[in-house]
Each structure stands twice: as C-alpha cells, then as structure tokens.
Amino acid sequence: MTVYFIFFLIMSLIWLALFPYMEITYNSVSKLQKQVFCFIVAILLILLAGVRKTNMGADTTVYLQALKYYQSLPRNTILSAPLVYPYDFEPGFFLLTKIAALYSFSPTFFLFVIAALIYIPLCIFISHYSENPYISILVYFAFGFFGYSLGIFRQLIAISFSLMAFHFIHKKQMLPYIVSILFASLFHTSALILLPFYFLARLNLEKKHLFIILAIEAVLLVLGRPLALFIINSLPLYAKYIGGKYDTSDTSYTMLMIYNLILIISFFIKDKEKNLQYARNALLMAIIILCLSYSITILGRAVLYYSIFLILLIPIIIDRIIVNNKLYFYGICILSLIYFFYYITKGSIIDPYRFFF
Template identity: 30%
Template structure:
C-alpha cells in the first residue's frame, strides 16, 4: 500500500517536473516526462522478482521446461509457448523472459497512448492506478494479446477488416479470450444515442436471463476456465473488486457521455467521432461489468474493452472547458487511485504485486 502510493506520487512528480505548460492543456508536449514514467514502469516489469505477480511462478516453471513445454501438452496457447521457447533458446536466464515481454508490451502501450490520447500523461497515471499495471505484471499471456490488439485497433478504425482479424488471430495465439474483441468493428458502427443506450440495457437484461447458457458457451470455447466454477471466482468473497469496478465504469461512462453531449449537434469532427466510439465501448464495459457481479472470471473479457478508458477520460475532458476539465480529470484520478488503494487494504494479496521487490533483492527464484 505504501509502495503503491509512493510510486503514484513519483509518477505525478516526474510528469509535473517535465511539463512545459499546464498539464490540462490537450496535446501539450510532455513526451520526456511521459517517456520517463513509461521507462520506470517498464523497468519494474522487466526486473521484478519471482514473487511479484500471482502467475509469475507458473511462467517461470514453463520457461524452465524449455523445449519440453511444447511436447508436454500444457494448457497454454501455442503462440506463448513458442514465444517462451524462443527466448529460452537465446538465454536460459529467466529474467530475460520478463525483459523481452516488458519491452514489447510497453512499446505497444506507448505507441497506443501517443497516437490516440489527448493527454498521455493522464493515461499513464490511470494505467498505473486502475489495476491495469498490476494485471500486466502478472498476466503475461493476456497482456501480450492486448499489446497486439492495441495495433489491431488501428485496423478496426481504418476499416481494414482483414488485417484486424489477422490481429485477432495473432492475439488469440497468446490468449484465447482475445477472440471476444472481434466484436470491436460492430461496436464502432454505433453512436452514443438513446437508441444505443436502450440497446445495451436490453442486451444486458437478456444476458442476465440467459447467463447460464452464455457461460456454457464461453467455457466450451475456453475449457480451461471451466474449473473456476468450483473456485473462489464463483463465490461472494471476491465480488468487492467487481462492485468497485462497476461503479468506476459507470463514472467513466458518465464523464464521457456528458462531454460528448455537450458538443454542438451540428459539429462534425474527428475528435467528436472518436469520442463517440470510446463512449460506446465504455457502454460495453458497463454491460459486461454487471455480469462480472455474478462471475468474476468474466473480467478477463471485460479487460479488452476497459483498457480504452486510458483514452476515454483524457479525450473526454480535453473537450470540456478548462475549469471543468481539471475538476473531472482530478476526480477520475482520485477515483482510480482510491479504487486500487481500497483493494490493497482489504485484499493485500491481490495480484501479489505489492510489496514489490526487484530481482536482485531475492536469493532464489520462486518456482512451484
């Protein structure tokens, strides 16, 4: 908890020190500060100890298997198995796995933010405080899939659907749940309107009524996750994060929606259209987050869409008047910061990222 707060403050100080003008001015040139922050987070990911991250020990075990991992018939996707094996052939040092992974993920993340966010510095702070950083420290396979889909999003926007579905296939080779992002082109066809809101409300009610059948379909495609039905993910004890996540999703949707609706009706612009896409995507996040109240494991699917909050909040507030921009931006930052802080206080073992430790501070690898 103390480390989390300290790192958040450090990131904020770095961004402030390198700012040439007010941080709340859209597209202000602060690439040096933003680059330093991303480098810091990337370094923490690359040089983490084996105890950092719930799944780290499993990825280390798989890496230590070397070429035997492909022949062992593990439950992991073939793309990740080859990724791990190629790195193993280059170096048997398991830390190299985390270094290569971190360079790929943060390169894709930085490209994504600098291309689409009006305030990349705010996106970086939300990335760290909205549990996305913690997730990326543990879930290597899905984070690599997300890194591929950051690029795939380019193709969806440009309506290059063949290349988009190639990216979906590529991401699915690292995490099979990436197939659920294939709905993105259909979602981008919708606009934030009363009709769209009604559509999502109706579809959410239908999904709740047919929840059992939908779950069977999901587990038939992702059989590995079927064993979670007997675990904590289907018990009430893990729902605190889901409730808080839903409340945050609603808050983010509200911020995006009021910003979009305040724009002149007759104003047609790239910024307005893009914000409209982000608002509709956030409607998907709210809809799926409601289902997560029943089964927490579905947040793995939500994550492909909730990462767009890194763009939604900066782009939404950048179109507001200056005073309102600061108010809503600070509210979003405080909300995301407190969200993770509350989880760390009540569930300190969550994601096992904090207390953080560097690899050179441990005497031996934790592999079991």
C-alpha cells in the first residue's frame, strides 16, 4: 500500500499548496487552481497506472494477450483481422487494440494509452463540475473505481467518456447526449444503460419520497429477477451469462447500505444546486441496479455508470453539512475515505503495487 499512500501524500501537498486554507470560491482564480490541480492529478494517475507491472489488474493480462495476438499477425492484415474469441471486444476497443498492434506498442506503452483515455476525461469532468476535486479523487479511490481502472479497461474508458455527456444534460441537449453515450458504448456496450439518465436526472425527488424509494428497493431485492432477466436479454452480448457463474450472487449488502446512507443524507441537504439533484438521482439509479444485481451478478457492472457520480455528490454533502469545526470535519472525512480505500484494497489483486521495472 506504500505507493498508494505516497500518491495520496503528494496529492494532498499539491492541494494544500493551491488551497492553503481549504477554501474554494467560485471566482476565476479558484477555477484556475482547480484546473491546475486536476491537470497535475491526471498526470500522476497516468504515471501510477502506466508504470505498474503488466499483470496487475483484473483483466489486464487478457487485454495484453489480445495485443500480443494481433501483433503476431502479418502487418498488412492487422486492421482487417476479424474478432477472435476471447478477444471479441466492442468496435472501439477492438480498433484501439489493432492500432496499438499495428504500431508495435509495448505492453507498458499500451497501459499508458489506456490510462490517458480513462483519467483525462475523468479529471476534465471533475475540474468542471466538482465542488472539491481533492475529495472527488479520494472518492474515486475509496469506492473502487481506481482499482477497476487497472484491469477493466473497456468499461472504465466507457464510463469516463460517458462523463463527457453530462454537459449535455445541463444544456438540455438530448441529441448530443445520445450521440455521446452511443460513442462510449463503442468501448463497452453496457454504457447504453445511461441513455435514460437524460430524463431521470431531472426527477425532482424530496424527503417525502424516501419511504417509497426504500419500499421499491425491498420489492426489487425480493422480486427483482424477472426485471433483471429482461434487462440482460435486451443486451444480447450479455445474455450468455444467464445460467452461468454470473447468474447468481453471494455479494454482501454492505455497499447497498452505504449507498442508502449517502442517499438519505443527501435528502437533508438544503440546496437547489442542479449537480446535487443530478448526482442524487444517479445514486438512486445505482441503488436500483445494485438491488437487481443480487438476482443476476453481471448487472453489478452497470452500477458503476451511476455510482461514479458519487465523485460529485459526496463533496457537496461534506461541504453542506454544518459543523462547528469545519477543518476538523474535513480531516475526519479525508481519513475515512483513505481508510475505506485501504480496507477494500488490502490484499487485493492491485496490492501490493508493483512496478514493471
């Protein structure tokens, strides 16, 4: 875990250098400071992901084997080569892999490219929409997104590209939003689950709806399988998982309880901020899909497209909670997020961190 803690320390020092009093305003200077911070963090994240050992990450080996396979083909046939199991990727990632093979990318350089595709859109999004980019990055680590990004390349690229569509929700531009999500789905088909969010983001939910929400969750936990089967069957690429090892779940309910706690707290934040509304509605969607995933495990991956908005929601909640000693409260929240990352990462496939050299 040492490398990760060093990363947190460096990031903290950069944040304190830019915001020594932990105060973020909405003037042009503060906006520039946020952009500088996110730019530096994007570079650090790309370096952290790029210089790791090439067997770190859930599916890293599979993607690098695909790269090696296409590099083994005659150079003039690489771009026209057909999909081959188990490298039957979506068109976007398939093309990316073949281009990397055509130009003889080394495994490490390929990991750098993947990291750039994931973290640059992420940090642009955080820079534009997060009230506290430092907290947002910690949330990204604490809720497992960074760990996923080291191995589940296609989906994390799709998630990062999908974040770019958030702008069109704000601007009420449906067609560009749809086009953006369709583009993201070229890297992972599951990105299509974000299409309804253009409308769902605008739901005006209040505290009085909490009981109904919890009741719906209970129904989905008990009777959610028919709906889960309908969703899976609507995506032919994933229908093959029905009846397989991803058809059942032994997942704990810990994350569901955490999501619900955050959701409930968010309803007591007195703010008409659109990002609060959009992020809260996204978390609600994540909870609904998570409930369904207890019936069919593979649906759990779709949760990430909505739970990613925790990087907006949690900083808003932390900022709006009224306490006597705000600095002390921030310190507790920061340490809690770092501990949560430690708890879910310790002994996992990305711990200990290993360099490629």
